[in-house]
Amino acid sequence: MPYDANKDEVIKQWRCDETGLLISIQRYDGGEAKVQIGPRILRKKDGSERAPAKAGRLTIEDLMFLYDIIDEIKEEMTKRVGPG
Template sequence: MPFDPDKDKVLKKWQCPETGLVVTINRYDQGEAKVQIGPRILKKKDGSDRAPVKAGRLTIEDILWLYDTMDDIKDELTDLQRPD
């Protein structure tokens, strides 16, 4: 069965204001909700968003922001899990 982009849903999104790192919770069709780290959305000089780029290696700023956001991510992911 081929990949269908219409079945790929972003359920929740966080973005680090300093580094542009994006973390999302996604679900494909009726599958399990999963966390994705990246891409990174940087700003142009005029303040508008550039095209997304790979997250690449994480800086200490990324790690500290991820650490501060982790409880919210964990709570959201837990709420989205379906009982067996």
């Protein structure tokens, strides 16, 4: 079956203002919720957003951002995991 963007659901998303890194919880077609790291959305000098880019390697700023939100991510994921 081909990918259908209409079946892709972003449940929750966080964005690091400093590095443009996006962390999100998503699921496809009602399936299992999963954490996605990336893309990275950087800003141009005029303040507008550039096209999304792969997250690539994480900087210390990215890691500190992830560290700061990891408990919230864990809590959101736990809500969506069935018993067992």
